[in-house]
Structures are given as C-alpha cells and as structure tokens.
Amino acid sequence: MDGEVKTVSADNSERSELIPILQEVQETEGFLSEKSLEKISKSLNISQTEIYAVATFYSQFKFTPPARHKIKICLGTACHVKGGEKVLEAVKRTLKLENEDTTPDLEYSVERVACIGCCALAPCATIDDHVYAKLTPNKIQHIITEMEG
Amino acid sequence: MMNLDKLREQALQEWKEIKYPKIPIITVGSATCGRAAGALDVLSAIKTKLEENSIQARVFEVGCIGMCYGEVMIEVTLSSTPPILYHQVNTDIAQKIIEEHLLHNKILVNHVLGTRDHLKYEGINPFSEHPFFKNQVRIALRNCGIIDPENINHYLANEGYKGIEKALSLNPIEVIEEIKKSGLRGRGGGGFPTGTKWDFCYKSDSDKKYLICNADEGDPGAFMDRSLLEGDPHSVLEGMLIGAYAIGANEGYIYVRAEYPLAITRLKIAIKQMEEVGLLGDSILGSNFSFKVKIKEGAGAFVCGEETALIASIEGKRGMPRSRPPFPAEKGLWEKPTIINNVETLANVSAILIKDAEWYSSYGTDNSKGTKTFALAGKVNHTGLIEVPMGMTLNNIIFNIGGGIPHDKKFKAVQTGGPSGGCIPSTELDLPVDYDSLASVGSIMGSGGMVVMDEETCMVDIARYFLDFTQKESCGKCVPCRLGTKQLLLMLEKITQGKGEMQDLTLLYNLAEKVKSGSLCGLGQTAPNPILTTLKYFRDEYILHIQDKVCPAKVCKNLIYFKIDPDKCKACALCFKACPVNAIKGAVKQVHVIEQDKCIKCGVCLEVCPPKFNAVLKLSGEEEPKNE
Ligand SMILES: Cc1cc2nc3c(=O)[nH]c(=O)nc-3n(C[C@H](O)[C@H](O)[C@H](O)COP(=O)(O)O)c2cc1C
Ligand code: FES
Numbered sequence: 001m002d003g004e005v006k007t008v009s010a011d012n013s014e015r016s017e018l019i020p021i022l023q024e025v026q027e028t029e030g031f032l033s034e035k036s037l038e039k040i041s042k043s044l045n046i047s048q049t050e051i052y053a054v055a056t057f058y059s060q061f062k063f064t065p066p067a068r069h070k071i072k073i074c075l076g077t078a079c080h081v082k083g084g085e086k087v088l089e090a091v092k093r094t095l096k097l098e099n100e101d102t103t104p105d106l107e108y109s110v111e112r113v114a115c116i117g118c119c120a121l122a123p124c125a126t127i128d129d130h131v132y133a134k135l136t137p138n139k140i141q142h143i144i145t146e147m148e149g
Numbered sequence: 150m151m152n153l154d155k156l157r158e159q160a161l162q163e164w165k166e167i168k169y170p171k172i173p174i175i176t177v178g179s180a181t182c183g184r185a186a187g188a189l190d191v192l193s194a195i196k197t198k199l200e201e202n203s204i205q206a207r208v209f210e211v212g213c214i215g216m217c218y219g220e221v222m223i224e225v226t227l228s229s230t231p232p233i234l235y236h237q238v239n240t241d242i243a244q245k246i247i248e249e250h251l252l253h254n255k256i257l258v259n260h261v262l263g264t265r266d267h268l269k270y271e272g273i274n275p276f277s278e279h280p281f282f283k284n285q286v287r288i289a290l291r292n293c294g295i296i297d298p299e300n301i302n303h304y305l306a307n308e309g310y311k312g313i314e315k316a317l318s319l320n321p322i323e324v325i326e327e328i329k330k331s332g333l334r335g336r337g338g339g340g341f342p343t344g345t346k347w348d349f350c351y352k353s354d355s356d357k358k359y360l361i362c363n364a365d366e367g368d369p370g371a372f373m374d375r376s377l378l379e380g381d382p383h384s385v386l387e388g389m390l391i392g393a394y395a396i397g398a399n400e401g402y403i404y405v406r407a408e409y410p411l412a413i414t415r416l417k418i419a420i421k422q423m424e425e426v427g428l429l430g431d432s433i434l435g436s437n438f439s440f441k442v443k444i445k446e447g448a449g450a451f452v453c454g455e456e457t458a459l460i461a462s463i464e465g466k467r468g469m470p471r472s473r474p475p476f477p478a479e480k481g482l483w484e485k486p487t488i489i490n491n492v493e494t495l496a497n498v499s500a501i502l503i504k505d506a507e508w509y510s511s512y513g514t515d516n517s518k519g520t521k522t523f524a525l526a527g528k529v530n531h532t533g534l535i536e537v538p539m540g541m542t543l544n545n546i547i548f549n550i551g552g553g554i555p556h557d558k559k560f561k562a563v564q565t566g567g568p569s570g571g572c573i574p575s576t577e578l579d580l581p582v583d584y585d586s587l588a589s590v591g592s593i594m595g596s597g598g599m600v601v602m603d604e605e606t607c608m609v610d611i612a613r614y615f616l617d618f619t620q621k622e623s624c625g626k627c628v629p630c631r632l633g634t635k636q637l638l639l640m641l642e643k644i645t646q647g648k649g650e651m652q653d654l655t656l657l658y659n660l661a662e663k664v665k666s667g668s669l670c671g672l673g674q675t676a677p678n679p680i681l682t683t684l685k686y687f688r689d690e691y692i693l694h695i696q697d698k699v700c701p702a703k704v705c706k707n708l709i710y711f712k713i714d715p716d717k718c719k720a721c722a723l724c725f726k727a728c729p730v731n732a733i734k735g736a737v738k739q740v741h742v743i744e745q746d747k748c749i750k751c752g753v754c755l756e757v758c759p760p761k762f763n764a765v766l767k768l769s770g771e772e773e774p775k776n777e
Contacts, residue, residue: 015464119372
C-alpha cells in the first residue's frame with residue numbers, strides 16, 4: 001500500500017458506512033470487483049487489505065461475477081431433517097458440479113443457505129426469486145432440466 | 150404533552166369499517182411462508198375475479214397467522230357474515246370463494262378454518278377453538294395475521310402506541326421498574342432479565358447511549374423474528390421507543406438479516422410512518438425525548454447475532470465477539486453504553502406497557518414469566534409459528550398444538566435452541582417449557598426453534614449436522630472453538646461413515662466438555678450441546694453405528710443400501726428410467742435389479758416407485774446383496 005493509509009478514529013461514522021457501501025456495490029454490480037474495491041478504499045480512506053479483511057468475513061460478499069441463475073438450497077434444520085441434503089446432491093449431479101459451485105458457462109450457481117423461513121414446506125429451495133417447496137431429488141432434477149430447455 | 154387521540158380516533162374509524170364493512174373485505178396472508186405457498190398468485194386471482202364480476206371490495210395483505218401448514222390463508226368479511234377464515238387456498242379455490250361466498254352468500258365449508266373474533270356462525274366454530282390455536286396465548290404475536298403491517302392506523306386502532314404514551318407519562322425509573330416487575334427475560338437466547346439490564350445502562354453515565362434491536366435470527370431452523378417483523382413491525386418499534394426512553398438513548402439501530410427482504414421493506418415503511426406522525430425524531434409527542442432509528446443489514450455471519458460481534462459489525466469491522474465484561478450496557482457501540490434486545494423481547498415490552506406488568510406476569514412459571522414464540526417444524530403435522538405461556542409441556546405443544554407426528558411414525562426427539570441447544574427424548578416429554586427446565590436436560594430455550602424428529606431421523610447425523618454448521622460459522626478468534634468444533638465434526642463424520650471406534654465416544658465427550666468450558670463466546674460454549682445431549686439420550690444409536698455398522702434411522706449413506714424386492718416389482722421401468730446413474734438393470738416385464746457398485750444411494754428409485762407396488766427397500770445392517 002502507499003503508506004498514506006489513515007486509521008479511522010473509533011467513532012468515525014465513515015467506517016460504519018463500509019459494509020453498507022459494499023452491500024450496495026454488490027447489489028448493483030453483482031459482485032465486488034478489484035476495481036470497485038480500489039475505489040471504495042480511496043473514497044473511505046481505508047486500506048484495501050482492511051476492506052478485504054472485512055468483506056471476506058461475511059458470506060454475503062462475492063468476489064467473482066455471479067451466475068445467471070442462482071439456486072439456493074435450504075439446509076436449515078427442518079429442511080435437513082426432511083432430506084434437503086439429497087436435494088442439494090441432486091442439483092449438483094444434474095448440473096455436473098463437484099467441488100465448484102458455479103457452472104463453467106456462468107449459467108447456474110448453487111449455494112446452501114440456512115432457513116429461508118418456509119420450514120413448514122420443507123425441504124425448500126429458491127431459484128432466482130422463486131421459492132420451490134416440498135422438493136424431492138426427482139422434482140428438482142426435473143425443474144432444472146426444464147429450465148435448461 | 151401531545152397525545153395520539155385524534156389520530157387514534159381516525160384509525161378506529163378505519164378499523165371499524167373493516168370489522169363491520171359496507172363492502173366485502175378480503176385479506177390474504179402474504180408473509181414469506183404464505184408467498185412460498187403461492188399467496189401472491191392467490192391475491193392476483195382474487196383481484197382478477199373481482200374485476201371480472203365488477204365487485205367492489207377491499208383487498209389487503211396481512212402477516213402470518215402462524216398456521217404455515219395451512220397456507221395460503223384468506224379471510225372474508227361481508228356486511229352480512231362475520232369474518233370467515235379459509236385455509237389451503239389456491240388460485241382456483243380463491244376464485245370459487247369469490248363466486249360462492251361473495252356473489253351467492255354461500256360459504257365454502259370444505260375450506261373453512263373457522264370464524265374470527267369468537268363468533269359462531271351457522272355451525273362454523275371460531276378458529277380460536279381449533280386445537281392449533283386453543284392453547285395459545287398471543288402477546289408478542291398479538292396483531293400478526295390480523296392487521297395490515299403497512300398501515301400504521303391498524304396498529305393504532307389496536308391499542309398501538311398506548312405503551313409509549315404511558316411510558317412518557319412516567320419517569321424512566323418507573324418504566325424500568327414496570328419491566329422488572331413483569332419478569333420479562335430476554336428472548337434472544339440468553340434469558341437475561343430485561344429490566345435489570347436496562348437498569349445497568351440507565352445508571353451508566355454518558356452523554357450518548359444506544360439501543361439496538363437484534364433481528365439477526367441466526368438459528369437455522371427458526372423464523373419467529375422474521376414473522377413478527379413482517380406481520381407487526383410497529384410493535385417492535387414501539388418497544389424500541391420505550392427501551393430508549395428508559396435507558397436514555399436517543400439513537401437506535403435495527404440489525405436485520407439481509408436474507409429477510411420483506412421484513413426490511415416493512416420496517417422501512419413503518420419508520421417512515423412514525424416520522425410522519427411525530428413518533429420518531431425530536432421531541433416525540435411533545436416530550437423532551439428524542440429518538441431516531443437506522444436499519445443495518447447483516448451480511449451473512451451467524452456469530453453476528455452475538456451482541457459484541459453485532460456491535461463490531463455495525464462499526465464496520467469483522468464481526469468478531471470480544472470477551473465481556475465490560476458489558477455493552479457500560480461500553481458498547483463506539484464505546485458508549487448500549488442495550489441490545491431481541492425482536493420478540495421488544496414486542497413484549499410494548500405489550501407490557503400497553504397493559505401492565507401484573508397482567509403479563511400472570512402467565513408463565515415462577516422464573517419464566519409471560520409467553521414464548523416457537524417455530525414448530527420438522528416431523529410434526531401442524532408446522533408453524535406458535536406462542537404459548539411459559540411452562541406448557543412439550544407433550545402439549547407437540548401433540549395437541551402440533552397435532553402429533555405425520556404418517557403414524559414414532560416420535561424420537563425434539564430439538565430446541567438450534568445449534569446451541571440439545572435433543573430432548575420422549576422420556577422428557579412432560580417437561581414444562583421454561584428456561585430452567587430446558588437447561589436441566591442439557592438443552593436451552595434459545596430463540597425459539599423447535600424441530601420435531603421421528604424414527605427416521607438419525608441422531609448421530611443430527612449432531613453432525615449442527616457441528617457442521619457451528620464449525621463453518623466459528624469466527625476463528627479463539628482456539629477451542631475454531632479447532633475444537635472441527636475435530637468434533639471429523640469424529641462425527643467418521644462415525645456416520647461407519648468408521649468409528651468405541652473409544653471415539655469418550656474422546657468426543659471429553660473434547661465437547663473442553664470446547665464448552667474454554668470458548669470465548671456463546672457460539673463455542675454451546676456448540677457441543679447437540680453432541681452432549683445425543684450422547685446422553687441416544688448413546689445406543691452411536692454404538693449401533695460403531696459396532697454394528699447400522700444406522701437405525703437409515704439416513705447415513707455409507708451404512709444403507711437400496712434393494713428391489715423381486716416379488717413386488719412389477720417391472721414398470723419407472724425407477725429404471727429415473728435412476729440418474731443407470732444403476733438399475735432390467736427391461737419392461739423383466740424384474741429390476743440395482744447394481745450395488747454403481748448405486749449412489751440418492752433414493753430416487755424409492756421416490757418414484759408407485760406406492761401400490763412399494764417394491765424398493767431401504768435397508769441397513771442386513772447383508773448386502775452381491776451383484777449378480
Ligand atoms: C452465537 C450467538 C448467536 C446469537 N444470535 C442471536 C440472534 O440471532 N438474535 C438474538 O436476538 N440474539 C442472539 N444472540 C444473543 C445475543 O447475544 C443477546 O444476548 C441478545 O440479543 C440480547 O437480547 P435479549 O436480552 O432481548 O434476549 C446470540 C448469541 C450468540 C452467542
Ligand atoms: S429450514 Fe428450510 S426453510 Fe426453514
């Protein structure tokens with residue numbers, strides 16, 4: 001770093017703006033690019049290392065471009081008890097994903113989340129903004145194959 | 150001092166027009182759970198149908214009434230009939246309801262849940278007599294599913310903001326005394342007496358103090374706070390006003406999980422409405438109390454629900470907890486005295502000030518006053534959001550309110566307190582639900598997750614599941630939690646994979662005790678609870694996994710296999726076509742056989758085999774068939 005980094009005083013309200021700004025950038029750009037981090041660092045006067053340290057702590061922040069369709073499989077307690085893991089496996093199998101969580105063509109990403117608040121309809125998942133309830137491996141397989149067209 | 154009399158008068162008028170309407174009123178439960186079941190489609194189907202028939206009616210959305218298993222729920226009130234609540238409504242049924250009920254004054258009896266407001270009508274019972282509601286006492290959830298959460302008038306008409314009016318007529322010490330007298334304890338998990346905590350903060354001398362509402366709700370099997378914020382945000386905000394006045398704070402934050410977009414939207418609307426009528430800002434209701442509130446969205450870290458980590462996160466840092474003391478009530482946000490209260494705690498605060506401490510403390514047990522909400526889920530018939538007086542037995546909650554276990558399966562355990570709690574076996578079903586009783590069996594009250602498990606739930610796998618969660622969420626600051634949870638997880642994985650040894654059980658127990666005593670914050674201190682309780686109550690299941698290589702619930706993949714019963718198989722080819730790895734041999738009219746070395750145990754064959762054939766078996770322990 002250029003040595004110009006000032007430490008922001010403890011009650012500096014600018015510092016508390018860091019996370020909301022990161023959230024806003026991710027909301028509009030889909031992820032936190034190196035370029036936007038550089039910009040944020042300059043405008044808030046917080047070193048980039050420090051921004052990385054904060055951003056990587058929170059699972060919300062992504063550093064690679066998002067896929068076109070985001071599949072989120074709920075593995076909250078209720079969904080786990082009702083077989084959510086099998087649903088996740090079926091999604092990964094259908095999309096031919098192993099350890100990675102995004103397809104190479106950036107069409108789909110798969111993420112596990114904890115309780116989306118529809119425990120009564122477990123197991124559930126969301127694809128983009130739509131909630132799918134009472135899933136089974138076979139059902140989700142069909143939903144995805146259909147999306148792929 | 151100004152009061153809200155004039156506004157309330159208008160609000161009451163508006164409310165009266167809903168209760169005794171000239172034109173039909175239709176409400177649709179459209180919180181997250183309702184939406185997942187299709188509430189928004191139902192809503193637009195209703196609107197279309199009304200338009201087609203040129204019917205004048207008022208349609209609005211309400212929050213969650215708690216009966217998630219009955220979604221979508223709608224309520225119809227006509228000038229000629231009392232409010233009728235329908236459940237399990239889809240778009241077709243909704244249109245039929247309009248047709249029959251609105252046009253022909255005929256109630257669709259098959260879909261009726263009951264009448265509202267204790268009215269019996271033409272043989273239809275009040276829904277409050279339904280077993281799901283009969284034993285509930287709704288204090289925090291008093292307005293959820295009843296009022297339009299985006300309309301401040303609905304809240305005002307239901308005694309809303311009478312609590313802050315009362316508070317402002319008292320001095321802060323009197324308010325704190327009232328809360329102390331009510332016996333209210335924090336609903337965020339810790340159960341610390343709210344009034345006492347406020348007293349500490351009140352006595353901390355400082356030019357600046359903060360009040361924070363903790364709406365991070367991290368328990369992965371719970372959604373009480375979300376429902377409350379979606380269904381009645383004003384009750385929580387009123388609680389914040391009262392708390393802030395009592396401790397002397399003039400600034401507040403609501404820290405909400407980013408995964409709760411609808412709750413955030415509704416909070417923003419509510420805050421704006423409060424500003425408009427002078428319930429936020431300078432000189433609230435003409436008093437010398439000023440307060441403003443900001444929303445902070447969480448960024449996805451379970452540990453940020455812990456109060457010191459939450460403060461770090463608001464300050465824009467990594468959300469790491471620090472050791473206490475000093476407690477936030479002395480040194481919190483930006484080193485200033487800060488009170489952090491849970492969403493449900495605050496909704497109770499407003500209820501207590503609206504009525505009084507004596508009324509509140511008439512519910513509950515000696516050491517646990519009032520009510521508690523629970524997100525009832527898992528293997529239980531009536532899943533949903535409930536609120537019961539403290540001290541109700543688990544048995545009553547699960548079998549009367551919850552309606553028992555589906556498909557006549559056997560109850561095995563109930564998990565309370567999420568990743569910090571424990572699994573309680575059937576022998577303890579008579580346990581009254583309060584802070585002390587739950588602790589006495591090694592679990593905790595927690596924030597209110599209650600997941601029911603039956604014979605098909607593997608207790609070793611459940612312990613592994615929770616450790617997998619806590620291990621991932623451990624912030625890494627202290628060693629016992631960071632490394633301990635990892636080692637515990639590895640041991641549990643070994644056992645569920647059928648590679649465990651008997652000595653692992655001792656090791657597991659000893660390490661669990663060490664992580665519990667040595668961790669810095671509540672996350673690590675409670676993470677071993679799921680292991681300790683399952684070891685205590687379900688040791689035989691661990692031993693079966695280790696010695697017999699059997700998973701009695703048939704969950705652990707390495708210990709089960711699938712087989713097609715040749716006597717039952719009708720060679721319909723369904724499983725054969727569905728198998729994702731082509732592990733099933735056979736052809737039409739030729740009995741199917743699973744090739745064990747290809748099988749990945751995904752269970753799809755079992756799922757697609759028609760129930761009338763029931764030919765696919767899931768087995769554990771019996772000798773595995775050889776490939777032919
Ligand atoms: C790991 C961890 C996670 C927590 N998560 C939450 C949470 O999601 N919501 C909450 O209100 N309290 C949570 N708490 C408890 C808070 O630290 C704090 O005790 C509580 O918000 C105080 O409010 P109350 O007194 O009204 O209960 C958590 C504690 C720990 C240790
Ligand atoms: S556990 Fe999946 S929605 Fe709650």
